[in-house]
Every structure is written in structure tokens, then in C-alpha cells.
Amino acid sequence: MKVTLKVWRQKNKSTPGEFKAYQTPELNGNMSFLEMLDVVNEGLANKGEEPIAFDHDCREGICGTCSLVIDGKPHGPHQGIATCQTYMRSFEDGDEIYVEPFRAAPFEIIKDLVCDRKSFDRIQQAGGFITVRTGAAPDANSIPVPKDNSDLAMDAAQCIGCGACVAACKNASAMLFVAAKVSHLGLLPQGQPERFKRVKAMVDQMDKEGFGSCSVTGSCEAVCPKSITLDFIAMMNRDYAVALLKGDPKPIAGGGA
Amino acid sequence: MKIIDRLFNSSLGKKYLMAISGLALFGFIVGHLVGNLQVFGPPELINGYAHFLKSKPALVWGARLGLLAMVAIHIVTAVRLTMENKAARPVQYAKWKENGASKSSQYMIVSGSVILAFIIYHLAHFTVLLPFVNGEGDFTKLTTVFDGHQVADVYAMMVIGFQVWWVTLFYLIAQGLLFWHLFHGLSSMFQSLGLRSYSWWPVITKATKAVSIGIFIGYSIIPLAIFLRIVGSDYAEKARHQLHAETVQVVGSGKEAGK
Ligand code: HEM
Numbered sequence: 328m329k330v331t332l333k334v335w336r337q338k339n340k341s342t343p344g345e346f347k348a349y350q351t352p353e354l355n356g357n358m359s360f361l362e363m364l365d366v367v368n369e370g371l372a373n374k375g376e377e378p379i380a381f382d383h384d385c386r387e388g389i390c391g392t393c394s395l396v397i398d399g400k401p402h403g404p405h406q407g408i409a410t411c412q413t414y415m416r417s418f419e420d421g422d423e424i425y426v427e428p429f430r431a432a433p434f435e436i437i438k439d440l441v442c443d444r445k446s447f448d449r450i451q452q453a454g455g456f457i458t459v460r461t462g463a464a465p466d467a468n469s470i471p472v473p474k475d476n477s478d479l480a481m482d483a484a485q486c487i488g489c490g491a492c493v494a495a496c497k498n499a500s501a502m503l504f505v506a507a508k509v510s511h512l513g514l515l516p517q518g519q520p521e522r523f524k525r526v527k528a529m530v531d532q533m534d535k536e537g538f539g540s541c542s543v544t545g546s547c548e549a550v551c552p553k554s555i556t557l558d559f560i561a562m563m564n565r566d567y568a569v570a571l572l573k574g575d576p577k578p579i580a581g582g583g584a
Numbered sequence: 585m586k587i588i589d590r591l592f593n594s595s596l597g598k599k600y601l602m603a604i605s606g607l608a609l610f611g612f613i614v615g616h617l618v619g620n621l622q623v624f625g626p627p628e629l630i631n632g633y634a635h636f637l638k639s640k641p642a643l644v645w646g647a648r649l650g651l652l653a654m655v656a657i658h659i660v661t662a663v664r665l666t667m668e669n670k671a672a673r674p675v676q677y678a679k680w681k682e683n684g685a686s687k688s689s690q691y692m693i694v695s696g697s698v699i700l701a702f703i704i705y706h707l708a709h710f711t712v713l714l715p716f717v718n719g720e721g722d723f724t725k726l727t728t729v730f731d732g733h734q735v736a737d738v739y740a741m742m743v744i745g746f747q748v749w750w751v752t753l754f755y756l757i758a759q760g761l762l763f764w765h766l767f768h769g770l771s772s773m774f775q776s777l778g779l780r781s782y783s784w785w786p787v788i789t790k791a792t793k794a795v796s797i798g799i800f801i802g803y804s805i806i807p808l809a810i811f812l813r814i815v816g817s818d819y820a821e822k823a824r825h826q827l828h829a830e831t832v833q834v835v836g837s838g839k840e841a842g843k
């Protein structure tokens with residue numbers, strides 16, 4: 328099979344980009360979308376042209392590095408699948424496929440299809456962790472966790488932080504990502520001590536980065552490669568409201584250490 | 585205080601404001617519907633109700649000011665959110681799919697704007713009684729006697745008002761958009777306030793959709809029944825004399841009766 332690609336090419340942050348059309352060589356349907364781009368890039372490199380820059384790492388759907396909006400849907404045509412696990416057999420011979428970067432003001436485009444997702448790291452650093460002493464692993468089952476909660480927490484922990492939710496949202500809102508991170512820890516006993524501080528810190532950082540707000544359209548959950556649901560956004564909304572009502576804790580001189 | 589700052593300026597806080605003000609407006613919409621449906625009873629029913637409201641100015645003005653505050657919060661926050669959301673996606677995609685987003689969820693600001701235009705018209709039409717917006721005449725001339733008092737003939741105003749085809753059409757369009765707004769907005773309100781879980785969400789979406797359909801039917805049958813001359817056409821004929829009379833006359837026992 329062969330397809331025509333319409334790829335967003337942009338030299339760097341400050342240069343405006345444009346779409347360029349590329350005819351692929353003969354492809355194998357069992358190639359992943361990224362392998363197809365590798366083949367196209369090989370051709371470009373052989374001709375002395377600049378290869379198409381795109382993000383990828385594990386290529387097995389667990390790292391969240393691959394991105395791409397493929398024909399209007401982040402991560403391509405399937406549900407619950409990342410771009411690296413999208414295969415060319417999902418397309419027809421002769422298809423014209425638009426390949427665009429994730430578009431959002433906080434996801435600045437670095438080059439071609441590569442965008443800067445450090446804003447997600449900063450949100451995580453604001454509170455997406457628990458403060459514990461390191462050392463020997465604690466006894467298993469020393470802290471009981473209700474099975475329902477551990478299942479839900481695992482669902483939230485599936486989030487690979489790829490940013491497809493932002494890419495799909497008409498408002499470029501990051502609430503699905505932040506909600507997954509907030510709920511994942513908020514559902515577990517280990518996350519309780521910092522639960523309300525966490526949600527405030529992470530939402531504050533999310534707002535500072537310039538993401539939009541949720542309009543409950545549901546496109547984020549529809550494109551999420553890990554099928555994270557809007558239930559988690561409701562959970563975050565609830566925690567944030569409780570956190571606001573509780574107020575900020577009394578400041579302690581020296582940070583209380 | 586941080587809580588006030590976060591309520592008005594954080595993304596989640598603004599969603600709470602939308603949801604709470606939307607809920608208050610929805611509460612009014614339900615109460616107002618129950619009041620208006622009295623037009624299907626005898627004229628004395630709705631005229632008595634209107635007279636009762638007029639006789640409680642503190643209650644009416646309290647509710648009006650509260651509603652005005654809610655409308656202001658809802659609109660100001662809607663505009664702020666819409667602008668921020670636009671700014672978060674400065675460059676649009678060349679090829680775009682809706683990816684599961686319903687049309688009503690994408691056009692809340694559009695349906696809201698038509699509702700706003702309607703609210704302004706509706707106030708001019710039936711509250712301030714501006715004569716040039718109703719296509720008929722000076723509605724302040726419509727009076728009747730209720731319980732020994734001379735009162736505004738709200739029933740006549742309605743049955744005359746909705747015989748004008750373009751008034752009825754505009755009301756129906758506005759109700760259609762209100763329905764569209766609520767079809768998404770009501771369930772979204774639960775989401776914004778965090779009142780949702782895996783087991784409740786299907787119930788919430790179905791129930792809120794049913795309620796928005798109910799509101800649409802309730803509000804639409806009023807102008808429709810009047811326009812189709814099912815309700816109050818005889819009364820409208822009689823009351824219309826009052827409207828076009830040179831001097832104010834009162835159907836029934838005359839203006840002096842109430843004094
Ligand atoms: C009687 C009138 C109205 C009622 C009952 C109503 C109700 C609601 C409700 C329940 C919501 C959902 C809130 C949420 O997402 O948490 C909502 C959202 C919204 N309303 Fe209204 N509304 C009314 C009038 C208006 C008007 C006049 C405007 C604007 C001009 C407007 C603009 C919006 C917008 C833009 C949203 C979506 C906000 C977002 O996506 O975050 N509404 N409305």
C-alpha cells in the first residue's frame with residue numbers, strides 16, 4: 328500500500344510552519360505509523376532533505392512520548408491506542424492523511440511535529456507525588472487499600488501523560504491529565520496526607536501554564552490512549568472544592584521541618 | 585482571601601460559578617414555568633397569581649436582584665472562560681474531528697447568546713411592557729378586576745401577545761436554544777460540581793436530558809396553544825377592544841371599582 332501524507336513542517340519555534348505533501352513508498356500494512364514515518368524519513372535523508380521530526384520513545388504504548396494528530400484525531404483512528412501502536416493496516420491504500428502536531432498554547436512547537444510538553448512536568452512537580460522517607464520497602468498489606476479504590480487508582484495511574492487530552496479538547500484543557508494524577512494519589516491511603524494541598528497546587532500550576540477549562544465535551548476521554556474517563560475530572564472538582572472550603576493551613580515558621 | 589481569589593480566577597472556580605449560577609437560573613426557569621402554565625386555567629388563576637406577586641414587592645425585588653446577580657455571574661464567567669479557551673488554542677487544526685463532542689457542548693456560548701437576546705426581549709415584552717415590541721399595542725391598557733382590585737390583565741396580555749406569529753416564532757426559537765443549552769448544561773453542572781461517579785453518570789445524563797425536554801415542551805405549548813387559538817381566543821377578542829380604545833376602559837366593572 329501507499330498513502331499520501333500532509334505533514335506539518337516547521338523549522339523552529341519562531342518560524343511559521345506549513346503543510347507539505349509526501350508520497351510514501353510501498354508500505355507494509357503491519358508497519359506502525361511511526362515506522363512508516365521512519366521509512367519516509369529514510370527517503371528524505373537519501374535525497375538530502377530534512378527528515379520529519381516527531382516524538383517517540385518506547386513504541387509500545389507505555390511512555391507517552393509519541394504524539395501526532397492523525398486526520399483530526401490525536402493518536403489516530405483507534406480508541407485506547409497510542410500513535411506508536413497504530414498500524415498502517417488501519418488505513419486504505421491511496422489515503423490522504425493529515426499529520427499535525429498537538430496544538431495548544433502551552434505546547435509550543437519545537438520543530439515539525441514535536442511540541443514542548445514540559446508544562447506537564449511542572450504540573451507534576453507542583454504536587455503529583457507523595458512525601459515519604461525512602462528506605463526498605465514496607466511490608467506488603469501493612470496499609471490496607473480497599474479493592475475498589477485500588478482498581479480506580481490503577482485506572483488513573485494508567486495515564487502516560489502524552490497530552491492527547493489537551494490536543495483533542497476544543498479548549499485545550501489539561502483537566503483529564505491533571506485529574507488522573509490528582510485522583511491516582513487521592514484514592515490511596517498513602518496520598519491522603521497531602522491530598523488537598525496537592526489538588527490546589529496542581530490546579531494552580533495548570534492554570535499558570537495557560538490551559539483552557541473543561542466544557543465537558545468528552546473528547547479527551549474519547550481519544551485517551553489509556554481510556555481515562557471524565558469521572559476523574561469530577562473527582563478532582565470535588566477535591567478542589569473541599570480544599571477551598573478547608574482553606575490554606577496555618578503557615579509554620581521554618582516550614583515545620 | 586485565597587478562596588475568593590480561587591473561586592473567581594481559577595479554572596475550576598469559574599466552573600463552579602457557571603454551575604451554581606446555572607443551577608439558580610434553572611431553578612427560576614422551573615418556577616417560572618409552573619407560574620406560566622396557569623394560563624391553561626381560567627383567567628382569574630394567572631391574574632390572581634400575578635396580583636399576589638405584585639403585592640409582595642420585597643419578595644419580587646429580592647428574587648429579581650438575586651437573579652440579576654446570577655445572570656451577571658453566568659455571563660461574565662462565560663465570556664471569560666470562552667476567551668481563555670480560545671487563547672489556549674491559538675492555531676487551529678487543518679483537519680479536525682469532533683471526537684465524541686456533542687454539538688450542544690461546543691456551542692454553549694452561541695445558545696447562551698440567543699437566550700440572552702431573548703431574555704432582554706422578553707423583559708421588554710411582558711415586564712416593562714414596551715408597546716412597540718409586541719406588534720399589538722399598549723399592554724398597560726389591559727386591566728381587569730380581581731378580588732375587588734383593579735389589576736393588570738396578564739391573561740389578556742398573553743393570549744393577545746402570542747397571537748402575533750413572529751412573537752410566537754421567536755419564543756419558540758429561544759425555547760429551542762434554551763433546550764439545547766440545558767441538554768448539555770444540566771449534566772455538565774453535576775460534573776463541574778463533582779457530583780458524579782461511575783454509577784451515577786448514566787442516571788444523571790438521562791434524567792437531565794429528560795428534564796430539558798420537559799422544560800422545552802412546557803414552555804413551547806404556551807405560545808403554541810395560544811397561537812393556534814386553542815387557548816383564550818374569545819378572551820383575546822374581547823380584550824383587544826381595550827387595547828385599541830382611545831381612552832382607557834375596563835372590561836367588567838370599570839376602573840373605579842377597585843378604588
Ligand atoms: C436562563 C438561562 C440559562 C440557564 C438556565 C443556563 C444554564 C447553564 C448551565 C446549567 C450550564 C452548565 C454549567 C457547567 O458547565 O457547569 C451552563 C453553561 C454555560 N452557559 Fe448558560 N444558562 C443560561 C443562560 C446563559 C446565557 C445568557 C449565556 C451567555 C451569554 C450562557 C452561557 C453559557 C456558557 C458559555 C456555558 C458553558 C461554560 C463552559 O463551557 O464552561 N448561558 N448554562
Ligand code: FES
Nearest residue numbers: 386390391393411
Ligand atoms: S512511543 Fe511510548 S507511548 Fe508511544
